[in-house]
Amino acid sequence: MESFKWGILGTGKIARRFMQAAFYVPEAQVVAVGSRDKQTAEQFGAQFGVPKRYASYNAVLDDPEVQIVYVATPHSLHAENTLAALQAGKHVLCEKPFTLNARQAEQVIQAARASGQFVMEGMWTRCFPLVRELVRRTQAGDIGEVRLVMADFGFRAAFDPTSRLFAPELGGGALLDVGIYPVALAFLFLGAPAQMHSHATLGATGVDELCSILFAYENGAQAILSASLQLDTPKQAFICGTEGRFHLPAPWWKPSEAYLVRNDGSQEHLLYPYEGDGLQFEIRHVHDCVRQGLTESPWMPLDETLAIMRTLDTLRAHWGVRYPGE
Numbered sequence: 001m002e003s004f005k006w007g008i009l010g011t012g013k014i015a016r017r018f019m020q021a022a023f024y025v026p027e028a029q030v031v032a033v034g035s036r037d038k039q040t041a042e043q044f045g046a047q048f049g050v051p052k053r054y055a056s057y058n059a060v061l062d063d064p065e066v067q068i069v070y071v072a073t074p075h076s077l078h079a080e081n082t083l084a085a086l087q088a089g090k091h092v093l094c095e096k097p098f099t100l101n102a103r104q105a106e107q108v109i110q111a112a113r114a115s116g117q118f119v120m121e122g123m124w125t126r127c128f129p130l131v132r133e134l135v136r137r138t139q140a141g142d143i144g145e146v147r148l149v150m151a152d153f154g155f156r157a158a159f160d161p162t163s164r165l166f167a168p169e170l171g172g173g174a175l176l177d178v179g180i181y182p183v184a185l186a187f188l189f190l191g192a193p194a195q196m197h198s199h200a201t202l203g204a205t206g207v208d209e210l211c212s213i214l215f216a217y218e219n220g221a222q223a224i225l226s227a228s229l230q231l232d233t234p235k236q237a238f239i240c241g242t243e244g245r246f247h248l249p250a251p252w253w254k255p256s257e258a259y260l261v262r263n264d265g266s267q268e269h270l271l272y273p274y275e276g277d278g279l280q281f282e283i284r285h286v287h288d289c290v291r292q293g294l295t296e297s298p299w300m301p302l303d304e305t306l307a308i309m310r311t312l313d314t315l316r317a318h319w320g321v322r323y324p325g326e
């Protein structure tokens with residue numbers, strides 16, 4: 001099978017998980033990593049067997065061997081890094097959230113479409129085989145008409161005003177870090193909401209540390225979503241239809257099992273075990289798209305990424321959460 005040569009920007013937690021996942025995808029070759037610091041790049045490269053270790057992100061982009069760039073930096077750098085990668089003629093998988101706000105997303109999407117390169121937001125949940133199966137079954141009418149999506153994603157993070165979770169200059173807050181998962185799940189099964197109601201508890205750095213969101217749709221459907229950096233919440237999701245519901249136990253955003261509970265009380269256990277953390281499905285999906293010459297993912301299209309970013313902007317505006325430069 002044709003192999004693909006990746007370059008990674010950043011050496012943090014998700015970059016490490018990407019390397020572990022790439023192990024399950026033999027056709028993925030990570031040939032280069034870039035860090036702000038040469039020694040960090042060297043350590044990362046040595047640990048994961050990445051041959052080229054650069055002391056800057058631009059050096060990765062200048063490397064002609066790199067075909068696909070994985071942007072694994074804090075949210076606040078996603079737009080800048082993706083634009084630079086496109087300029088260098090690379091395909092891009094950019095971590096979620098795609099950018100800090102919709103204005104940046106519009107700019108990046110315009111550049112992406114002009115470039116003819118493949119660009120996708122790393123909403124990896126969409127790539128799990130079980131999620132594809134739930135979408136297929138929902139379209140086939142297995143739970144009737146979807147009327148309610150409920151999902152939460154909350155964990156307790158140690159407060160550190162300098163970390164990307166809490167620092168406004170790095171795009172801190174629960175919504176952009178984890179709230180985007182429930183929001184994207186509601187979009188997957190119900191689309192963009194007609195109305196939103198929400199409340200957020202802001203912390204010492206002025207970002208949302210706990211938020212609750214209600215989406216309302218033209219057809220009467222609703223979504224109840226929450227996210228937190230303060231609390232370890234149940235981390236479950238329910239997709240409720242007129243004929244039954246899907247229940248995704250924790251951690252629902254990387255699911256290996258779900259229950260189909262029908263109105264008559266009968267249940268079906270859907271079991272989709274996988275190795276490792278599951279990021280490999282997203283890596284394979286990117287390969288499939290690039291191999292087919294696609295410039296967008298059919299599972300996470302850029303228009304939907306933009307609609308989600310607009311929704312996040314609206315929610316933050318309600319709460320008065322603004323990032324420097326906004």
Ligand SMILES: NC(=O)c1ccc[n+]([C@@H]2O[C@H](COP(=O)([O-])OP(=O)(O)OC[C@H]3O[C@@H](n4cnc5c(N)ncnc54)[C@H](OP(=O)(O)O)[C@@H]3O)[C@@H](O)[C@H]2O)c1
Nearest residue numbers: 010011012013014015035036040072073074075095096097
């Ligand atoms: N899909 C997922 O499950 C998932 C999970 C976690 C995070 N993410 C996303 O991935 C992105 C990175 O998250 P992470 O948890 O990997 O973050 P992290 O551990 O803080 O790593 C971020 C990396 O970005 C680089 N960086 C550049 N400028 C920085 C700055 N001013 N401050 C801190 N780091 C800076 C650093 O690499 P160098 O020092 O090598 O330059 C750092 O190691 C976020 O946008 C997040 O939403 C996704």
